[in-house]
Each structure stands twice: as C-alpha cells, then as structure tokens.
Amino acid sequence: MSVDLPSEVEIVARYTINSLPPKKKNEKTCAVYIIRNIVSGKLYVGSSDDVARRFQAHISHLRRGVHCALLLQNSWLFHGEAAFEFIIVDVLPSADGLIEREQEIIDYLNPVFNSAKCAENPMTGRRHSAESIEKMRVARTGKGLGPRVFSDQHRAALSAALKGKPRPELRGIKRSDEVRQRMSTSAKKKFAEGFLNARARPIKIGGSVFRTQIIAAKHFGKSPSTITHWLQRGKAVFVDVTVQPTQL
Helix, strand or coil: CCCCCCCCCCCCEEEECCCCCCCCCCCCCEEEEEEEECCCCCEEEEEECCHHHHHHHHHHHHHHCCCCCHHHHHHHHHHCHHHEEEEEEEEECCCCCHHHHHHHHHHHHCCCCCCCCCCCCCCCCCCCCHHHHHHHHHHHCCCCCCCCCCCHHHHHHHHHHHCCCCCHHHCCCCCCHHHHHHHHHHHHHHHHHCCCCCCCCCEEECCEEECCHHHHHHHHCCCHHHHHHHHHHCCEEECCCCCCCCEC
C-alpha cells in the first residue's frame, strides 16, 4: 500500500488521468507539480508556467514511450496510466522563483522518478555513458551539425545580400595568408582603377577637388589612410557632391 504525500506538502489540486484541467490560452497556472504513482507512492516533481499544457505533454510522451525520465516511463508501462495522479502543490503568481521553489520540493521529497536532482540544470552531477554518446553521435550524423557546405548558388545569394553591408562580427578575425593575399590583390586593383562606390564623396585638398579619397591618395602618392588623417586635421575637406572634380 502506497504512502500519500507528507502533510507538510500543501496540495492545491489533484487530478486523475481522466480529470485533468483543460488547456486554456488566456488562463495559465504557474506552479510546481507532482506526478505520483498511487500504487508505489513514487513521485516525479516538476514545474511549469502552464501546468495544464505540461501535464498533456507528459502524458503524450509517456503514452509514446519516449519520456526523458526513464524510471517514470517504466513505471507507467508496468502499472498503466490509471495508476497515476497529477498534483499541483504550489501556485506562484509568475515564473519568478519557480525553479527555486521546485528545487526546494525536490530536496524535501527526494522523488525517485526524477533522474536529475537539480531543477535548473538537469545534467548537474551526471555524465553521459559511452553508449549514449555513441547514440547521439550516430543520430547527428548527416544532419548538418558539422561544418556547413553551401552550394555555389547559395553562396552567390549570400554574397549578393551582404555586399556593401558592414560586418562587425568579422572584426578581430585572423585570416589565412591565402585570404589576406586575395584581399590585398583586390584592394590594389581597386586603388589602381580609382574605385568608386555609391557612398563616395568628393574631397578638396588645396585648390583641387578629387572624386574620391582613393583618387586623391593616388594623386599625392599617399595611402587612403593618410588622406583620412588629413581630413581629421582639416588639411582636406569633403565637398558637396554637386561640385565638379578638377582631378579625375
């Protein structure tokens, strides 16, 4: 004969498999709950910000034989679903403090069906077996979880979408010598051709107006960064786009 819950645990609501509360979109109960085998008295403790939905999820997993709590699943298969009751023991106004309250009840009741004794991090103190690791490896094989390989068409679409956009996530990345060489070659080619993009602004240095900073740098035999320093010191100034350049 099973032993009921300790008197110190206040029961707010108690349901059988056939009398569970319905799921309601605008009415959610945030609470700590217990799933109890009335034959053995063994417990599973959990919490949710929508207990009715969580009860239904537990039942769905148990009926399909895929519940993450293996001892609870085995007990369900052995005794049948009619041997279980669903109990709400602590209702909170919001999810704030819910995990902490669940942990308190787990520590107090030491539920057998909870394979994890840490509510916040279920893997605390546990390690996957070599068999489990191998199963996870096999399950992930071929599902794109390794290095992603894009088709030429996909790469072209990504390139078109990212052109002209800043990439702050690339700052600080160490590039290979091959990549750096390609970037250098591309930059030198643009410099030689006086590359002009849509955001380029004419720049005035002395009495001459140049179409871009690159053209000005090429004219003076300087680097574009030097022209930037001239702009910062006032030696060069940007001018209105309507001003016709004197140096092309």
